[in-house]
Amino acid sequence: MTAQELKLLLDKYKQNDITPDEKNRLFSAINSGEHDELLRADILDSLKSDVPGADWDQEDHTAMLEAIFQADQPEPLAVVKSKRRFYLYAAAAVTAGIILTASLLYKKETERPPTLVKTQVLAPGSNKAMLTLADGTQIPLDSAVNGALAQQGNTRINNANGNLSYQANGGSEVMYNTVTTPHGGQYQLTLADGSKVWLNAASSIRFPTAFVGEERQVSITGEAYFEIAPQSDHPFFVQVKAADKDMTVKVLGTSFNIMAYADEQTVKTTLVEGAVQVAHGNQKNILKPGLEASLADNTFVIAPADLEQTLAWKDGKFRFRSTNIKTIMRQLSRWYDMDVAYNGDVSDIDLTGVISRREDAGKLLKALEATQRVHFEVNGHNVTVSPATLH
Numbered sequence: 001m002t003a004q005e006l007k008l009l010l011d012k013y014k015q016n017d018i019t020p021d022e023k024n025r026l027f028s029a030i031n032s033g034e035h036d037e038l039l040r041a042d043i044l045d046s047l048k049s050d051v052p053g054a055d056w057d058q059e060d061h062t063a064m065l066e067a068i069f070q071a072d073q074p075e076p077l078a079v080v081k082s083k084r085r086f087y088l089y090a091a092a093a094v095t096a097g098i099i100l101t102a103s104l105l106y107k108k109e110t111e112r113p114p115t116l117v118k119t120q121v122l123a124p125g126s127n128k129a130m131l132t133l134a135d136g137t138q139i140p141l142d143s144a145v146n147g148a149l150a151q152q153g154n155t156r157i158n159n160a161n162g163n164l165s166y167q168a169n170g171g172s173e174v175m176y177n178t179v180t181t182p183h184g185g186q187y188q189l190t191l192a193d194g195s196k197v198w199l200n201a202a203s204s205i206r207f208p209t210a211f212v213g214e215e216r217q218v219s220i221t222g223e224a225y226f227e228i229a230p231q232s233d234h235p236f237f238v239q240v241k242a243a244d245k246d247m248t249v250k251v252l253g254t255s256f257n258i259m260a261y262a263d264e265q266t267v268k269t270t271l272v273e274g275a276v277q278v279a280h281g282n283q284k285n286i287l288k289p290g291l292e293a294s295l296a297d298n299t300f301v302i303a304p305a306d307l308e309q310t311l312a313w314k315d316g317k318f319r320f321r322s323t324n325i326k327t328i329m330r331q332l333s334r335w336y337d338m339d340v341a342y343n344g345d346v347s348d349i350d351l352t353g354v355i356s357r358r359e360d361a362g363k364l365l366k367a368l369e370a371t372q373r374v375h376f377e378v379n380g381h382n383v384t385v386s387p388a389t390l391h
Helices: 003-014 020-032 036-049 058-070 083-096 325-336 361-369
Strands: 098-100 126-132 138-142 147-152 155-160 163-168 176-180 185-190 196-199 204-208 216-227 236-242 245-251 255-260 267-273 276-280 283-287 291-296 299-304 317-324 339-342 350-356 374-379 382-387
Touching: 003 020, 126 185, 196 204, 236 255, 236 267, 245 255, 245 267, 245 291, 267 276, 276 291, 283 291, 283 299, 317 325, 325 339, 325 350, 325 361, 325 382, 350 361, 361 374
Parallel strands: 163 185, 216 236, 339 382
Antiparallel strands: 098 350, 126 138, 126 176, 147 155, 155 163, 176 204, 185 196, 196 216, 204 216, 216 255, 236 245, 245 276, 255 267, 267 291, 276 283, 291 299, 317 350, 374 382
16 A cells, blocks of 8 residues: 555544445555555644644654554543553544644553443534525525525525535525524535625524625625625625624635634634624624624623634534533534433533544543543433542
């Protein structure tokens, strides 16, 4: 097997897009020992690039790589019992595509009782949503529903591979549609002006089937990422509503993310490219790329954004940086459609790591338990979170 073929199979394995035959070929190549240097470089690159703030020194790199190459098979993430075992679990995490930082995985060397996370499968979310037409008709959407769906005025609605699109053919009739994603769902749509929208789980967007007049306006709940088609003479506005917090985003550029869940303390607008103006009451602020506006207590706070963390959901990941476990669980509950309860004080449990949204919840919870900071009880779709010190 050539080095190029091996790299391709490694990428497929990390993305969970590998066939059984390809997996057998990959493992055979690994077991042959002929590509150890390439594998070492690939793992080292993952540790340096994919893990925020891991702070590995050379000794840690060497020990990690030796543990990986000495292990016959990846072991499942479980309770870390010693620093030696930590390297094996981290190796398993890298191999499984669940990458956690050293500070997350290795907190204490004291032993804990075996994990009580049950093996029930809480599957990850998928491309699914509900389209509500102007007359109230509802059309379920998923990746399997392809082709023309409906006609709204002079606009034709098409769906292909999880992407809804609107094609306007003139006319002045304005009709409004709504796309709503459930817990465990996400969807992408292209508006009549060519603007693209990605909806995260438990979100919605209401929009006209054709943009008529001087302004283009839509409204959202939940979380959405926008790439706006430039039309300088037709400004684009996003109306945002989350519980008692509302604001307006005037788009002066192209790419930005809005997070406006009712159960979050703040509404956040993060600018990736171009410029936007955020407005709430009499307050108005213009953002430059890389800045984030957080609305809480009727006041905007402008600060540098963590773009990787903000856009992780769009890239198929969960990314946490010293994130409190309650914030983490709110994200997980939307994607895995789980109900979360708490037992004990978890206010000081902050975790850092990167985890694929393609994994089932059981694997993800076990990875979080490996920190020895938190413990989970799973019963169907009900998950109880408690400090690990209670067990």
